[in-house]
Amino acid sequence: MRSSPRYRVIRMLASAAPGLLAAALVFMIVEALLPNLVLIAMGRTVGDIPAALAPGLGSPAGHRMLLQLVVAGALYAVSLLRGPAEDALNAMVQGRMSVVSRRRLVEAVSAPAGIAHLEDPAVLDRLSSAQGELLNHEPSGAAMTLIGRAGDRLSGVLACAVLATFHWWLGLGVLAMWLVLRRPLRELVRSRVGTFRRATEALRRSWYFGGLAWRPAPAKEVRVFGLGDWLVGNHRSLYAEAMRPSWTEIERLNRRIALLSAAVLAAYATSTATLGWAAYHHTITLGALVVMLTMLPASMQAGSVNATDFALESMLSSVPDLDALTAEPTAEPATGDAPVAEPPRGDITFEAVSFRYPGTGHDVLGGLDLVLEAGRSTAVVGVNGAGKTTLVTLLARLRDPTAGRILVDGVPLADLPARAWQRQVAVVYQDFTRFPLTARENVALDLLGEPVDQETLMRVARRAGAADLMAGLRDGWETVLSAQYEGGQDLSGGQWQRVALARALYAVERGARILVLDEPTAQLDVRAEARFYDRFLEITGGVTSVVISHRFSTVRRADRIAVLDGGRVTELGDHEELVRAGGTYAEMFELQVSRFGPKEERR
Structure with missing residues (x-):
């Protein structure tokens, strides 16, 4: 009954x-x-x-x-x-x-x-x-x-x-x-x-x-x-x-x-x-x-x-x-009992991590070992399908590894409360969401239910290169970012990417300590991309950051660079070390620079 x-x-x-x-x-x-x-x-x-x-x-x-x-x-x-x-x-x-x-x-x-x-x-x-x-x-x-x-x-x-x-x-x-x-x-x-x-x-x-x-x-x-x-x-x-x-x-x-x-x-x-x-x-x-x-x-x-x-x-x-x-x-287990360190005091370690999507017959990641050093930037490069974005979803606890484990300050990530951990991670996804909300709401998103800090909004907008954009909107921060609503205004792809970056930086200002940038300059024009490179160290300073990009002008500024191939890290080091090693990274860098970059950038 x-x-x-x-x-x-x-x-x-x-x-x-x-x-x-x-x-x-x-x-x-x-x-x-x-x-x-x-x-x-x-x-x-x-x-x-x-x-x-x-x-x-x-x-x-x-x-x-x-x-x-x-x-x-x-x-x-x-x-x-x-x-x-x-x-x-x-x-x-x-x-x-x-x-x-x-x-x-x-x-x-x-x-x-x-x-x-x-x-x-x-x-x-x-x-x-x-x-x-x-x-x-x-x-x-x-x-x-x-x-x-x-x-x-x-x-x-x-x-x-x-x-x-x-x-x-x-x-x-x-x-x-x-x-x-x-x-x-x-x-x-x-x-x-x-x-x-x-x-x-x-x-x-x-x-x-x-x-x-x-x-x-x-x-x-x-x-x-x-x-x-x-x-x-x-x-x-x-x-x-x-x-x-x-x-x-x-x-x-x-x-x-x-x-x-x-x-x-x-x-x-x-x-x-x-x-x-x-x-x-x-x-x-x-x-x-x-x-x-x-x-x-x-x-x-x-x-x-x-x-x-x-x-x-x-x-x-x-x-x-x-x-x-x-x-x-x-019923899906999503929380553990271990406390989340704020911010993480040590490294984030991937130990023999493998992941396979349900219904497929092969591993996207297979026995991956990688250390994300606390407070430093790590770039991840590789061909399409190498598992770069999958690595980010595991880091953000949107999925769990099918084998291996991820350690945070020596504690298994699976033992940490998932929601509390996710508040420590700010991500600019390649396919970021374009919310049909006001500019203020698109950036702040009512994080943790706290009042929006206007001074923080202006600061992250400047760091993301979006300050002029916000100033030029019809109703400023209160403009709805969608032409489907009366009084709303749509943005270009590059403008939206700056809003998404400001959103992640606002989360960092409100407590997140891990910043992930997935193709952060994919939709920026040449000038905006150059300004982003100039601000890279400022943007990633003070947080553990992961940068995924096919553009080596972005990647080379990271403290360490990991090359993914076949679901594993095959090369690891800074830009100069990897170029001197003459491996996959050097080959990809040389190929890109020879087509798009000035000769002096090959050094």
């Missing part, structure tokens, strides 16, 4: 908004009673018409008919308010449930210190399902839809009870039929929705191709390369692939649906014939006949299936995914 998705959504609503749950339950009762009361009142009004015709409306019979008409009209008028009331209540419940479910999702996916779960196809499928992205049915609407359908079911049961006042076996027989058919009908619904759930990956890929057509990031390449038809074609073919099992399931179920429909038709034909026989033999009054005839279709609510049931089942199918997401990632 407690694991039932129906129970879970009601429990979630009860926890999030008990007042709304109470209002929804009252609405359910009204939803069950009011339609039947309207039909009964209308039927009785029709039944009083013959008695009022002869003596006229001024007679007692006429007064009784008018009274019945007023009651029926009043009930009908009240019933017209159900729609707006339901819409308002549904909006409030769905809004509240949306906030609660999205908050749970954000907390769940943010709980692990690492990022491996965000690259797991099973987790991504569950995440898409939990957000209702695939079947176009928001899970937040499940609670109100469930309560509404419960009201419909209760309304159908009450209609059967009214039928039983004419012949007990009539009402009981119709109700029994629906109770018997309810199970196979629910199985039909679940089977159909289950085919959608099993096609989650194909649907996710289909909607990805569809989304490329309107997302700003790929918009330029989509249009320049004329990819519109290609995107539509891929979206259509993947959607067809995902839906094909569902269409096959429908064909398979058509015979069962026909048999069930025949049973329903037979039951209602028998009921109608019974009422017709009674009317023919004058054993039922006109008013009772009208009431019973209107109760027959009303009784179908006791167990019939319509599009709302499919929508509800789609919403409920997301609940286990939501529960799984909130349970599984948090």
